[in-house]
Amino acid sequence: MLDITQFDDAIIGTDTPDPLRFSFMAKKGAHAAGHAMPIMPDQKHATLDKMFASIENTNKKRCLYIHIPFCRVRCTFCNFFQNAASRTLVESYFSALKAEIELKAVQPWTQSGQFHAVYVGGGTPTDLSPAQVKELGQLIRQRFPLTSDCEITLEGRINRFSDEMFDHALEGGFNRFSFGVQSFDTQVRRKAKRLDDREVVMDRLAQLSSTEQAPIIIDLLYGLPYQTLDVLEQDLKDFMATGAHGLDLYQLIVGGSAPMLNLQEKGKLPPPATTPQKAEMYQLGTQFMAEHHMRQLSVNHWTRDNRERSQYNSLAKTYAEVLPIGSGAGGNVAGFSMMHHRDLNTYIDAINSGQSPVAMMFKQNPLEPVFASLKSQFDSGVIRRSHLAPIDDHCSFDFLLPLFKLWQQRGLLTLEQDFAVLTLAGSFWSVSLSQACIHVIQSTFQAQRPAAKFVTM
Known part of the structure; x- marks a missing residue:
């Protein structure tokens, strides 16, 4: 069961009579994301x-x-x-x-x-x-x-x-x-x-x-x-x-x-x-x-x-794999995310010498399918029970329901049986809401998985 009392306002938002303007301090980034593990x-x-x-x-x-x-x-x-x-x-x-x-x-x-x-x-x-x-x-x-x-x-x-x-x-x-x-x-x-x-x-x-x-x-x-x-x-x-x-x-x-x-x-x-x-x-x-x-x-x-x-x-905000090409390009393939060299000369030298242009590489979080489905649904404005990937054997929608009910009280979404529909305020804060869901899922389930600083093959 999700205990939302363990998370502060910076994560799940503020109780305010004006949710459109004041649910969060500010949008922290253009996209929500979960933690990944660097490849050595x-x-x-x-x-x-x-x-x-x-x-x-x-x-x-x-x-x-x-x-x-x-x-x-x-x-x-x-x-x-x-x-x-x-x-x-x-x-x-x-x-x-x-x-x-x-x-x-x-x-x-x-x-x-x-x-x-x-x-x-x-x-x-x-x-x-x-x-x-x-x-x-x-x-x-x-x-x-x-x-x-x-x-x-x-x-x-x-x-x-x-x-x-x-x-x-x-x-x-x-x-x-x-x-x-x-x-x-x-x-x-x-x-x-x-x-x-x-x-x-x-x-x-x-x-x-x-x-x-x-x-x-x-x-x-x-x-x-x-x-x-x-x-x-x-x-x-x-x-x-x-x-x-x-x-x-x-x-x-x-x-x-x-x-x-x-x-x-x-x-x-x-x-x-x-x-x-x-x-x-x-x-x-x-x-x-x-x-x-x-x-x-x-x-x-x-x-x-x-x-x-x-x-x-x-x-690109769902399960889709993204093959990156070019200097500074980023993507994800077969469970790994990567970023190419941003420095132009380094990129050109790597290609001309037959080397990989990948500068950084990460093994995606085991929960990434859940995160991807959350990001996609919040971006669409409607979170559908049937479209959320399961968390192990748990229904993601049911697990997040206490949070959804809190956000309904705060004017960020409305619950309609198997759907959570973002309000105007929820749409404005969609990335923050998506990031909050990712955070609470990681906090709850990541502790059950073995920790690792680096991944080796």
Whole structure:
């Protein structure tokens, strides 16, 4: 039985008359996660060889993630900047990337199952040339076993996204495009180091959307400096005016070495929105989408029509295995998670010398199937008894029921027999709620499992 009295407010939230704004202090990260166990460095290569030789569980859903670690400009809110784009550097990297694709594609594990979604992200993948984008798409389609309806997404900026780039991407087989707009407002964009003014971005998105050749998706952030509720509402109206097919509405989380922190400290930028202010922005966004009858696919994603499925985003948060390719790419295969070298030269040298680009590797938590199903369900906004993986011989839904009942009292969800449905407040805090469930499960069941600092094969 779960004893929720052993957990404090930092874990399970605060009892407050305003759960939307004050259930937790702040969102700690973009994603929930459980603990994993590092693989000893001298066992990494043997583990990788065994992993890629495996052809078990071939019916599991799979995704492919390819990372392009270049940006022309570093956004002030970004903590993931890796390399400034230059043609020479991009050429060297693209050669190494193709070599890794060829190597990974022929592995028995790779060829033993089909990939349901592919995402080429960054960074800014559209810093590749049109010819390189086309070649990359063709390589993906030629080398990897894809499902007949595989979603293949190219992420990028509207800046310099020419008709030539669009046509080459389509010819290469890309069938979904995701653009990081963040805000249409020119002042907000300039202060965030985004390129192009509002009118330029809107016009280009409208042109691309009107072709109806592929779903056009945009990302908006809420909580940026100078982005008031009125500005956000205009951002949403601008999205509707472009005719783009889908919208991701993400909360701004600034940390690490993001330039915004230094600029704020020096008085060159006002502080971003507080957590209560961001909660109000989320409320505005969800109400706006409902009023315009946009179909909600997750707690932060909406679609205008049935063409947009957001397959990668939903699958990567579930049991799907994710094969990583490229510098800085991360993924999970056959029960192991891994992260590739972020340093570009280290990555290129590893590929050119026939070595693995994996910098860090972990054995996933034995409870990871439970964690994955929790993350997926909270992201969807509905926790279904039938969709939660069991904890050993225990029903996960029943085990968590005392916590769900507490959250129902606090206005974060409603219980409907075999379902827990997130309220508006619960949707805003979905990652925190998911992380709380992972924490209480680990605290209860991990003690029953043998502890280990490192894993050997």
